[in-house]
Amino acid sequence: MVTxxxxxxxxxxxxxxxxxxxxxxxxxxxxxxxxxxxxxGFIYVPPGYDSSKPAALAVMLHGAGAPATQGLSLLQPYADAHNIILIAPAARAYSWDIIASDAFGPDAIYLDQALALAFDTYAIDHQQLAIGGFSDGASYALCLGLTNGDLFTHVIAFSPGFAYTLQTRGKPAVFISHGVDDPVLPIAPCSRRIASQLRRQGVALKYTEFAGGHEIPAAISASAVAWFAPAQH
Structure with missing residues (x-):
């Protein structure tokens, strides 16, 4: 692995x-x-994948302490119908590098390698290229998505805590959802603050609050997928 x-x-x-x-x-x-x-980590490719019909690609990141399979599970129920290839990396430490060590590095390297593998192997729709996640994974998705808006067209953040960038390129569209009674990452200093910052920056934002805690209701994940990748027919 490159270091x-x-x-x-x-x-x-x-x-x-x-x-x-x-x-x-x-x-x-x-x-x-x-x-x-x-x-x-893992990659999921829908059984109906056809190289003549480029697929959407979503890099989905797990929460702190969770396995890579959690990231995979976030959108996998919708992947086949929406022609989405999923990449679910595992953080190098208990959480993503900017959280675990206060600096970008090992996880950015690993994600770069995972994307290179996908681009080299599968036909990808460059206009449907997302990074997303849940909790710490959502925070890291915002960090990398906003930093690399010339690569990622969409960011899907389920219950994020923060968004941090040292530089930004492009302006990806952003989806944020958060439970109003979240006891882990309270909504006011987290998603409401992030949403306000993004609106001031002119980012195209779809922001949804729901009655609930630190979770992703099925209706919320379905809404995120419909926003990112309309169903294939």
């Missing part, structure tokens, strides 16, 4: 989409990324 941390110190992703050069579409379903023998 040139300094190159990623601002959270910038270096990989760019392009035409796949690998064996596009051979493997479908859930597969390990194969990027780390100790702490790997």
């Amino acid at each position: 040139k941390r300094g190159k990623y110190s601002t959270g910038r992703i270096t990989t760019k989409p392009g035409k796949p050069t690998g064996r596009a579409g051979v493997a479908t379903g859930v597969q390990p990324l194969g990027l780390d023998s100790q702490k790997d």
